Amino acid sequence: MQTTTATASASSQGSLRGLLLRRLRDGVIVLLLVVTVIFFLAHVVGNPALVFAPVDADDEHIERIHRQFGLDRPVHERYWEYLVGLARLDFGESTWQQRPAIDAVVEALPSTIILTVVGIGAAAVLGVIPGIVAGARARKPFDKASNLASVTALSVPNFWLGLLLILMFGVQLGWLPTSGRFETASIVLPAATLGIVHGGRIFQLVRSATFEEMSKPYVTVARSKGLTEWSILRRHVVRNTGVTTATIVGWEYVRMWGGAVFAIEYVFAWPGIGLLTIDAAHRQDFFVLQAAVIIAGAFVIFSNLLIDLGYQFIDRRIAAS
Amino acid sequence: MALLEVEDLHVTFRTASGPVHAVDGVSFAMAPGASLGVVGESGSGKSVTARALLRLFSITDDVQISGAVHFDGQDLLRIDERRLRAVRGGQIGMIFQDPLTSLNPLMAVGEQIAESLRLHRGVSRSEAAAEAVELLARVGIADPEQRATELPSSFSGGMRQRVMISLAIACRPRMLIADEPTTALDVTVQAEILLLLDELRRSEGMALMLITHDFGVVAATCDDVQVMYAGKLVEKASMAHLFDRANHPYTEGLLRLVPRFEDAHTGRLHPIGGQPPITGGGGSSCAFAPRCSYAVDRCLTEVPPEVAVGPQHLSACWLAADRAKDATEAGRPWRRAQ
Secondary structure, three states: OHHHHHHHHHHHHHHHHHHHHHHHHHHHHHHHHHHHHHHHHHHHHOOHHHHHOOOOOOHHHHHHHHHHOOOOOOHHHHHHHHHHHHHOOOOOEOOOOOOEHHHHHHHHHHHHHHHHHHHHHHHHHHHHHHHHHHHHOOOOHHHHHHHHHHHHHHHOOHHHHHHHHHHHHHHHOOOOOOOOOOOHHHHHHHHHHHHHHHHHHHHHHHHHHHHHHHOOHHHHHHHHOOOOHHHHHHHHHHHHHHHHHHHHHHHHHHHHHOOHHHHHHHHOOOOOHHHHHHHHHHOOOHHHHHHHHHHHHHHHHHHHHHHHHHHHHHHHHHHHO | OOOEEEEEEEEEEEEOOEEEEEEEEEEEEEOOOOEEEEEOOOOOOHHHHHHHHOOOOOOOOOEEEEEEEEEOOEEOOOOOHHHHHHHEOOOEEEEOOOOOOOOOOOOOHHHHHHHHHHHHHOOOHHHHHHHHHHHHHHOOOOOHHHHHOOOHHHOOHHHHHHHHHHHHOOOOOOEEEEEOOOOOOOHHHHHHHHHHHHHHHHHHOOEEEEEEOOHHHHHHHOOEEEEEEOOEEEEEEEHHHHHHHOOOHHHHHHHHHOOOHHHOOOOOOOOOOOOOOOOEOOOOOOOOHHHOOOOOHHHHOOOOOOEEEEOOEEEOOOOHHHHHHHHHHHOOHHHHOO
């Protein structure tokens, strides 16, 4: 008995390292796909020279730009140079800010990380605890009311909700700043918007996980022991849904990077990577746009990797103990 | 003085496809230390009866219970939640069918037992832990100190059922309800668990209500037996009496189902034709009539009452009196069919 347990845990640790390597490899492949797609969209489907040329430029002018950026050379050479450049974190020069594109992105990154972390914290508070209570009290008034609220929260467009909060707390009540990042309170409205939208989804998922857990036989057994519903929830159910809940919050964090944070940074003029991306697009600042998309993509891939590994780690530790 | 007295128990589930009368007017009593087997097919209402005693239903069940369940001077259907929780686990312990899913997979088994002790007896954490180890030893688990700290996943099915039993008897309840406790187990393990239950009942003086679809299980463990069909009790008797003088045609069918050594050369089993009704009782005929080879016209128009057919022997059949006479003259009536 002892020996089988020992070998089982040893093999699960071994495969955890294998899993880490597999996931890292997958991450690198996805990242390579992302940068390749960006390259081909810009260089093969589109023509970067047209981005830099004035609207009234003639063919000779465009030809000059081609030579200046080396666009007259074969595609595979340019692709290789592009990859080598990325490996050295050389994303090209910002045409608008007159500095390396990567600098603009690195400067914007902390703002986005702060906003998303506070946002997911708010979403977790709004989603997890009400989700657990609603799941345990399925089809009771609290469940119905909070369910309606969460469906509303996740159904409204995030930018619209942001504008609504600006109108209420910024314009009408004048309690909170509505744009930029000049004071601590500036984060309240954008983080609240993210928290409400993503909290709605977290609520839905945590609620159904709790509900499902509540209908398992061991809960009936706990009830037959004479425990109160509250003890059953606290001592038995939450312990079993914990890993699922952590995973749900993790996925929701990644989803935030996939969309909401861009719209919300724009609405609240929050100086993060989302606002930078939209600005770069407006100003036709091609290299900054490219750098922002690649760095955001890398961040999402990295977060996914962490969540996946964290989940596997917790799960295996539970199985091993 | 009866320990448990159930009077006219009705349990109705309201479902999307209409009400289901799972238990339809069941009455019975149990003396302290008695052992009662409740036998019936799946869907006969035997498990629902057991759960109704402690009002143990899922949060999503839309269930209506009526009647009375007198236990130790109180009506369990009418007392408030707080007093009911004191009975659950404290006065009445319960064991469930599937030991693989009946324990919390993330809590050490010792802790799951100790939880009950601390709740009902208010003992300290360390006292409860020590007593949990004793209980594990009591149900025959080797190396209990070590095993108490392990999660259910490191126990086999039979061992988990032993853990379940130790959990159910932790607070020395006066009654133990075992709902198909051996159905999910290997045959050899079944016998061990039944022996354990029987031994505990005798040594602790607990009443045992054993729910099963298997007459063999009842025969090994119980003094009295009652047979359920479509939410109703169709026959009640002492175990010995029932084996000799089964009266109700349904009981007869169930007893024929038990494979017999004498039938080994023919290789033949004797199933009851047809299916039990799925919406439970509540009709205006004998629910078994469509499957009954003895049915007469009256069986399809009137519900048969419980008739005394012998000492402490009741049968709910229109033919009960005639069949009882036949049985006295010819002995086991189901034997003649062969």
